[in-house]
Amino acid sequence: MLAGCGGDETTAAPRSGGASSPATSSSPSTQPTPSESVTAAADGTLVTTAESQFGEVLFDDTGQAIYLFDKEQTISPECYDECADAWPPVLTDGAPIPALAARADELGTTTRTDGTTQVTYAGHPLYYYAHEGKNQVLCHDVREFGGLWLAVTPSGDAAAQ
DSSP states (O other), X not given: OOXXXXXXXXXXXXXXXXXXXXXXXXXXXXXXXXXXXXHHHHHSOEEEEEEEBTEEEEEETTSOBOEEETTOOSSSOOOOTHHHHHSOBOBOXXXXXXXXXXXXXXXXXXXXXXXXXXXXXXXXXOXXXXXXXXXXXXXXXXXXXXXXXXXXOTXXXXXXX
């Protein structure tokens, strides 16, 4: 099992609109505005975008990078148990909310076997990497649990490798 994919300290910082600030893993000023976070908490998970070393990709409102698992060819998740421990699903309590370049028409949900609701984008269930810091994209193009884990672009495709 991978303890920390990547190891590179390259980071990406979600933008809150306008010009983006330099990407650092400890820059709280790069987070979405408080009103976006409150809305996301009340209605559903906020999915936003930010520049990374792989181009513009999806993040949540806390700055956690979002990935797809190329092994999954439908909206039905296949990542459970040890897989979900390493790659936790992006869950929501309401309809997911798009911000910046994230597209509302690509956002959706699917029900996991435990009854929780997982966010989907362009038909792909979405995940985080459990051992990755905020504002980092270190685990793109990593092979684990029988497939590739890839950062997701606003178009719904995997980011360039």
